Amino acid sequence: MEVFINTKLHPTDVCIICSDHFSAQHLPVALPCHHIFGHECIKKWLRSGRGNTNSCPCCRHEIYNPTADPTFDDASIWRALCEQPPERIHDFMAEIWHRVPKLFADEPTGHFSICDLLERALIPALKHAARANKDRGPFHDAYSLVVSTWNSLGRPNRATGLAIPLVRLVRLITQTSGILPKWLTTVSRTSMLFWRANACLGTSNSSTEISWTYLIEASRLVNPRYFPFLHMYTVLLSQDIVHSPSTRAGSTVQEVENRCCRKIGGEEWGARPEEGFLTSVNAVYKELARSHLQEKRLSLRGHEEEKGIVMGLWAMAVWRREGSPSTEGVALKKKTSGGWSSGSE
DSSP: OHHHHHHHOOOOOBOTTTOOBOOSSSOEEEOTTOOEEEHHHHHHHHHSOSSSOSBOTTTOOBOOOGGGOOOOSHHHHHHHHHTSOHHHHHHHHHHHHHHHHHHHHHOTTOOOOHHHHIIIIIHHHHHHHHHHSOSOOHHHHHHHHHHHHHHHTTSOSSOOTTHHHHHHHHHHHHHHGGGSOGGGGGSHHHHHHHHHHHHTTOSOOSOOOOBHHHHHHHHTTSOGGGHHHHHHHHHHHHHHHHHOTTOOTTOOHHHHHHIIIIISSGGGSBSOOOHHHHHHHHHHHHHHHIIIIISOOOOOOOOGGGHHHHHHHHHHHHHHHHSSOOTHHHHHHHHHTTOOOOOOO
16 A cells, blocks of 8 residues: 555646646646646647547547547537637638639539539538548538438438538638639638638528628627628628729729629628618728728738737727727627637527
8 A cells, every 4th residue: 555655646736738837727637547637738639630639648548439429410510510620620621612613614603502512512522521530520420411411301402400501601602712812712711711700600590691680790899709700701801902903992982882792792692781881891991992002011811810900990980980989899809809609509
């Protein structure tokens, strides 16, 4: 007994992963193998997707058995997809970006059926992601569930369950891909920009349609939920200004409306932009045009550090429209600083 106590019982107050001492902000947690790590450190380890992360960093004991997890439904798989590391999401998204030109080659109008989006873009991209991740993970589960559900229903021209947010993602890409330069669609941050913009719209809506209502609410800077969608939209405005040869700083209100509400989204998006939003987007567009065309500043490219710029642009627009500073924008900044939401409901 004394030998065991003296040789095997080692008190610890330091996380083995980061070497920091445990505290109220750095809580310890014990794995099934009894090794102790910082709670946030071991969560990052499990979610990193690199190597054998389903094992203890010390002894390589299996932490949990994925096949023992009974949850195999739309909501749980969607949450798991949203928790995937950026490199895996980008690998999946890159396959969709790659297939978009082929869709337009056969249907130049861009009016794609849900069958087209499923069969020629989404399902091949899910299959690619499932094969790329050799371990049975969320993309494998998503591929299995989407394909089996669609086939069992007779491959209808509609999306159900998990396919709804994923088809909406493909639709969002096809509707806006012509605005972005090709190189920007190949970088991870663009994939994450679109993924987060789509994810924040949630999964409760039974339609794959994208509505202007989300953007209108986000532009008021009151509810942080749809801010990722506003960020993506603002990047599209910025890219349109820089890469469209007919752009000029002195565009009329009608020209701005055509670019911002018809070229982007247009009739493909549900509802209609209201007058207050049109006033705001006109102010944001002209401020971006002045910045890019006159001051020669770089365009917005989806960096997370741009959130403050995006918020400032729309807060300025609200101030000009309402004649008073937007105090809600300050609250939004505090709320969004905590990270991105998966949008699952």
